[in-house]
Amino acid sequence: MQGITGQELSSKKAEYLKYIHMQGDVVKTTEIAAHFSVAPSTVTKALTEIARAGYIEHTPYHGVRLTSRGTEYARFLVRRHRIVALVLSRHGLEPEEACREAKKIEQCFSKDLTDRMCTSLGHPMMSVCGEIEHDHRCCGSPGGYRG
Incomplete structure (x- = not known):
């Protein structure tokens, strides 16, 4: 990946991205929230920011999927x-x-x-x-x- 520094995401967002990667295909927000023991709204906010950065595709009520960049x-x-x-x-x-x-x-x-x-x-x-x-x-x- 060109230009990668390793500091692109906060540690919590990086953990979410790794988790999504390890789960494969589409992962539901509630699954991520349960795994990390946080409220779904907390996860949704972070996923929206990760999607804005181009690492995931987030479809509300369906889940998230990594982009090729993600x-x-x-x-x-x-x-x-x-x-x-x-x-x-x-x-x-x-x-x-x-x-x-x-x-x-x-x-x-x-x-x-x-x-x-x-x-x-x-x-x-x-x-x-x-x-x-x-x-x-x-x-x-x-x-x-x-x-």
Whole structure:
């Protein structure tokens, strides 16, 4: 994705985008609200802003679906989370703890830093919380996103 910094969305909106990506196709607002234990109106407001930014298509009363831009950005967000969690696990944190702590700090990691960490790790294929997808445009690894 051109021009991505890793700071395009707030941490909560980034979590919503990752969740939508992991669920696939259309996700209902009430499902997102239940997963994050927040009011549907809170989710609706955030989804409207995410849609304005071009990451999702939001059809009220039907749900949301990622745009191609949103899919690409969500894949980056998942990749960043998994790389940060892997780094933390390699420094003594148990897998669940590494994943939990990564959620707290991943928003601070730019795309450039994420790519550099990935390169320094040798473009790992797995993290403590799942497969790591690579994009040759991001960090010079062979192939593209495998999804």
